[in-house]
Amino acid sequence: MIVAERKPIEEILPWLEGVRSVLVLGCNECVTVCEAGGKKEVGLLASALRMVFAQQGREVNVGERTLERQCDPEYLDELRDSIDAYDAVVSLACGVGIQFTAERYPSKAVYPGVNTCFMGAALERGVWAERCQGCGQCLLALTGAVCPVARCAKRLFNGPCGGSTAGKCEIGPDVECAWQRIIDRLKALGRLADYETLIPVKDWSKDRAGGPRKVVREDVRS
Amino acid sequence: MRLGYPESVKIIRVPCTGKVDALHLLRCFERGADGVLVVGCREGDCHYQSGNFRARKRVGEVGALLERIGVGGGRVRMVNLSSSDAPLFVRAAREFHEAVLAAGPNPVGRRRRPEPAPARAGAPNPPPQEAIRP
Numbered sequence A: 001m002i003v004a005e006r007k008p009i010e011e012i013l014p015w016l017e018g019v020r021s022v023l024v025l026g027c028n029e030c031v032t033v034c035e036a037g038g039k040k041e042v043g044l045l046a047s048a049l050r051m052v053f054a055q056q057g058r059e060v061n062v063g064e065r066t067l068e069r070q071c072d073p074e075y076l077d078e079l080r081d082s083i084d085a086y087d088a089v090v091s092l093a094c095g096v097g098i099q100f101t102a103e104r105y106p107s108k109a110v111y112p113g114v115n116t117c118f119m120g121a122a123l124e125r126g127v128w129a130e131r132c133q134g135c136g137q138c139l140l141a142l143t144g145a146v147c148p149v150a151r152c153a154k155r156l157f158n159g160p161c162g163g164s165t166a167g168k169c170e171i172g173p174d175v176e177c178a179w180q181r182i183i184d185r186l187k188a189l190g191r192l193a194d195y196e197t198l199i200p201v202k203d204w205s206k207d208r209a210g211g212p213r214k215v216v217r218e219d220v221r222s
Numbered sequence B: 001m002r003l004g005y006p007e008s009v010k011i012i013r014v015p016c017t018g019k020v021d022a023l024h025l026l027r028c029f030e031r032g033a034d035g036v037l038v039v040g041c042r043e044g045d046c047h048y049q050s051g052n053f054r055a056r057k058r059v060g061e062v063g064a065l066l067e068r069i070g071v072g073g074g075r076v077r078m079v080n081l082s083s084s085d086a087p088l089f090v091r092a093a094r095e096f097h098e099a100v101l102a103a104g105p106n107p108v109g110r111r112r113r114p115e116p117a118p119a120r121a122g123a124p125n126p127p128p129q130e131a132i133r134p
Helices: A010-017 A039-055 A073-079 A096-105 A178-188 A192-195 B022-029 B050-069 B085-104
Strands: A002-006 A020-025 A061-067 A086-090 A108-110 A114-124 A127-132 B036-040 B076-080
Touching: A010 A039, A010 A086, A010 A108, A010 B050, A020 A039, A039 A061, A039 B022, A061 A073, A073 A096, A086 A096, A096 A108, A178 A192, B022 B036, B022 B050, B036 B050, B036 B085, B050 B076, B076 B085
Parallel strands: A020 A061, A020 A086, A086 A108, B036 B076
Antiparallel strands: A002 A114, A114 A127
């Protein structure tokens, strides 16, 4: 999932100076699962905003809505009949949803209510960790399904650096050495010989280095 | 024992303090409550194992948010008591009452509960009222 963190309300409030109505817009997908921008977080932020506005003596209509997704036009279109009632939108979706909402409704000011962090997984309730950087050329088949791009601080492809100690990375005692994990996995799978196979130089043009990316599937395109 | 506690205290029963959501607490303040005291079972005595620990974390989170938005973090507090701790409950209620009196009225002011939407003909039964209201 895409993992995000709620922005502090102090950061959001200056954007809403002077507005008379604001829609707090959540997303039912990733940000719901990582408890940053789902229906509950929409309710919490809207409630806090109402209390702030009440203390300021301002009559501000704070609306609450959570869409199935903010990254698909058909769900964003559900706002078409109601969005004109609002001066501004605070979107609790990931950066994708925030931008897509703004693209769909260009006359509305759309502000972020979360900081989008990474693509990750839930290690336990309340703890999420990065697992993928979307590099565009997956190497997991060679590395025992442990990603050296997302999980090695140096993004090394052919074994650990000298900073790997007792399975931990030199950047911090809580950070696992990805290459130690890769070697452990290959050993467990009986594929340690793969460790000797050199991974060729990676084509970083498929990563962000090649500029904003796009995937086109002609077979499913309308 | 017929112990008295401040008349301002309204008891709202929940099956477990683990049911008390941050949203419930915020709505109390949004609608004008001056303080909310969450009374959970003693640590280790939760019938659902960890409901009172979850509640304590939420109370801390809501308190921090209330402080940041100017309502005052001291308006929400949690205590852990057993159902046979009547004297302790009375003491906690009185102490919290005093603390809320010292903090003054909720700066958000009192807001009327929103009117429920009129029932449509042939519509199923309306959803139950929220369990928590100030």
